[in-house]
Amino acid sequence: MYSKITGTGGYLPAKVLTNFDLEKIVDTSHDWILSRSGIMQRHIADASEAASDLALHASRRALEAAGISAQDIDLIIVATTTPDQIFPSTACILQDKLGNKSAVAFDVQAVCSGFIYALNTADLFIRSGQARNALVVGTEVLSRILDWTDRTTCVLFGDGAGAVVLQRSDTPGILSAKLHADGSQRGMLAAKGSIRNGSIQGNPFISMDGQGVFKFAVKVLSEVVEEVLMENKMTHADIDWLVPHQANLRIMEATAKKLNLSLDKVVITVAKHGNTSAASIPLALDTAVRDGRIKAGQHVLCEAVGGGFTWGAILIKW
Numbered sequence: 001m002y003s004k005i006t007g008t009g010g011y012l013p014a015k016v017l018t019n020f021d022l023e024k025i026v027d028t029s030h031d032w033i034l035s036r037s038g039i040m041q042r043h044i045a046d047a048s049e050a051a052s053d054l055a056l057h058a059s060r061r062a063l064e065a066a067g068i069s070a071q072d073i074d075l076i077i078v079a080t081t082t083p084d085q086i087f088p089s090t091a092c093i094l095q096d097k098l099g100n101k102s103a104v105a106f107d108v109q110a111v112c113s114g115f116i117y118a119l120n121t122a123d124l125f126i127r128s129g130q131a132r133n134a135l136v137v138g139t140e141v142l143s144r145i146l147d148w149t150d151r152t153t154c155v156l157f158g159d160g161a162g163a164v165v166l167q168r169s170d171t172p173g174i175l176s177a178k179l180h181a182d183g184s185q186r187g188m189l190a191a192k193g194s195i196r197n198g199s200i201q202g203n204p205f206i207s208m209d210g211q212g213v214f215k216f217a218v219k220v221l222s223e224v225v226e227e228v229l230m231e232n233k234m235t236h237a238d239i240d241w242l243v244p245h246q247a248n249l250r251i252m253e254a255t256a257k258k259l260n261l262s263l264d265k266v267v268i269t270v271a272k273h274g275n276t277s278a279a280s281i282p283l284a285l286d287t288a289v290r291d292g293r294i295k296a297g298q299h300v301l302c303e304a305v306g307g308g309f310t311w312g313a314i315l316i317k318w
């Protein structure tokens with residue numbers, strides 16, 4: 001028994017914040033942001049929109065593409081670092097907004113690797129026979145946990161959601177996945193604040209050792225891609241599309257170079273989306289499916305690294 005992605009969907013909030021807009025907020029420049037990260041603009045959620053609202057739009061589009069209804073879904077996994085509330089989970093809120101009453105629903109917290117963790121989990125649910133039709137969503141309103149006076153972080157992130165429908169199949173879809181974590185590196189990228197007795201303790205905004213993250217990311221991403229390829233007795237030449245977490249163009253370029261992979265085979269959306277954490281891979285998948293780049297039968301390799309640290313890769317036969 002296998003699982004296969006049968007529909008994708010994405011949603012970006014209407015408000016666009018360009019690098020030129022950011023020049024008016026912090027001491028930065030369009031050229032600095034573009035040359036260091038490849039980002040030109042990002043979308044920012046309206047005050048009325050929560051992560052579950054972005055997820056709802058993306059999910060409806062994925063369900064429509066798969067040709068099934070919300071009632072058919074028996075598993076909902078939401079990857080997010082910016083949940084609507086402390087609890088219940090954003091997945092339960094999404095289930096209610098979709099009008100579904102029967103799906104198992106829970107969140108996965110693995111920051112930027114969240115979608116890879118969630119997709120791997122959904123695949124295991126389906127292959128074990130515990131689910132038939134899964135909705136796997138990455139959704140983020142990172143703008144809410146950015147310090148808009150800190151130019152080293154606020155220029156890099158954006159809001160958005162991406163979703164896939166994963167269904168039981170007789171033919172292979174998800175071929176294999178590798179996940180990793182190293183909690184000893186958790187200080188390098190974090191929002192360290194916590195809520196105690198009704199007030200926030202510590203810094204609730206994203207803080208990051210940019211250069212540390214950069215070096216760590218390039219090292220582990222190429223390693224985990226090699227690991228997945230080796231397990232499937234495949235080489236780089238067998239990859240039709242690399243769909244990386246869209247953190248930074250230079251990380252994607254460095255990883256592609258290490259893997260000896262032409263940038264023509266890498267799906268890149270960071271210029272328009274910024275870093276949308278758990279939403280970036282499903283948004284990139286949806287972009288490349290809808291513009292006709294990703295086609296049935298092709299091998300697609302997704303990889304991500306994020307706070308925790310967590311990292312992983314997943315190989316898909318589309």
Ligand code: UT7
Pocket residue numbers: 027028029032033036037112151152153155208209210211213214247248251275305306307
């Ligand atoms: O999902 C994972 C998320 N995180 C990442 O992907 C981040 C990975 N790291 C990076 O992409 C890069 O390290 C950054 C884009 C964050 C920074 O680029 P960098 O080339 O490592 O720059 P830097 O931190 O070494 O800073 C160089 C200079 C500094 O000024 P001085 O000390 O040389 O005078 C910074 O203060 O750039 C300055 N700077 C800025 N200047 C204009 C830092 N942020 C900005 C800014 N605008 N927004």
